[in-house]
Amino acid sequence: MGSNAMAGEAQRVQRPGSTADGDGMHWVQRWTADPARAGLKAFEGVEDDRASSDPGVKHVYVQDGAYRFDMPMNERDSSPDRQRNEVKGMRADGADLQILKGQTWRFTDSVYIPSSLEATTSFTHIMQFKKPGPGSAPIMVMSLRQHDGTPTIEFNSALSGKIVGHTALAPLQNKWIGVDLQVTFDDKDGAINWKLTDGSRTVVDAHASSLDTWLSQRARPKWGIYRSLKDKDHLKSTYLLVKGLKAYQQTS
Numbered sequence: 001m002g003s004n005a006m007a008g009e010a011q012r013v014q015r016p017g018s019t020a021d022g023d024g025m026h027w028v029q030r031w032t033a034d035p036a037r038a039g040l041k042a043f044e045g046v047e048d049d050r051a052s053s054d055p056g057v058k059h060v061y062v063q064d065g066a067y068r069f070d071m072p073m074n075e076r077d078s079s080p081d082r083q084r085n086e087v088k089g090m091r092a093d094g095a096d097l098q099i100l101k102g103q104t105w106r107f108t109d110s111v112y113i114p115s116s117l118e119a120t121t122s123f124t125h126i127m128q129f130k131k132p133g134p135g136s137a138p139i140m141v142m143s144l145r146q147h148d149g150t151p152t153i154e155f156n157s158a159l160s161g162k163i164v165g166h167t168a169l170a171p172l173q174n175k176w177i178g179v180d181l182q183v184t185f186d187d188k189d190g191a192i193n194w195k196l197t198d199g200s201r202t203v204v205d206a207h208a209s210s211l212d213t214w215l216s217q218r219a220r221p222k223w224g225i226y227r228s229l230k231d232k233d234h235l236k237s238t239y240l241l242v243k244g245l246k247a248y249q250q251t252s
Helices: none
Strands: 018-020 028-033 045-048 062-063 067-073 082-088 104-112 124-130 139-146 150-157 162-168 176-184 190-198 200-210 220-228 238-250
Touching: 045 062, 067 082, 067 139, 067 220, 139 176, 150 190, 162 190, 162 200, 200 220, 220 238
Parallel strands: none
Antiparallel strands: 018 028, 028 238, 045 082, 062 067, 067 238, 082 220, 104 176, 104 238, 124 139, 124 220, 139 150, 150 162, 176 190, 190 200
């Protein structure tokens, strides 16, 4: 039940520096998160059990070349109706990278979603973009959500109220899948291209334009698990793995 699914392999940026993809877009690699070399210092910040509900335990850490996000059922966020273990932002050369209005960025990585991390009828986000600061609404989210009783993975342009694409979750669990996301950040002329790959097979290649992908100041990506506790039938202790994180900025 993929949205805009198509055959063929996803276009990938192959090396750092300036390069062009198959559409003639030129990209400069601005960031990579190397778990072995940078660890959690690759990010602007870490949100690990902010309410200290599971004290003395690390829930966000490096394991076997990937970033691991653990989520035990007993943990609670500062808002007790939800759970959150995430990393936020991107640091390169000792500075926080700035995503500004009018810019186009590309984010690539691989994620491993175990069967214990289920889609829910409420929200279960594994990637977000937000404006820094407390109480900020999500700009866009990649989520695991039940659609008419079917577990799916979706990308939602939240400010626009538009699902850019979605596909069945179960065939993509318990394996590494590729994520390739392109975003133009703008309050009315924003655009999103979201692609998922399973090996050499493209599962979803979805695009939407004329979107609101901007709040103010700057946009900041987040990776990890952020979920509501409302759908108890689909919740259990779980984890998420992410590796190969890279970010590119379009130059022309």
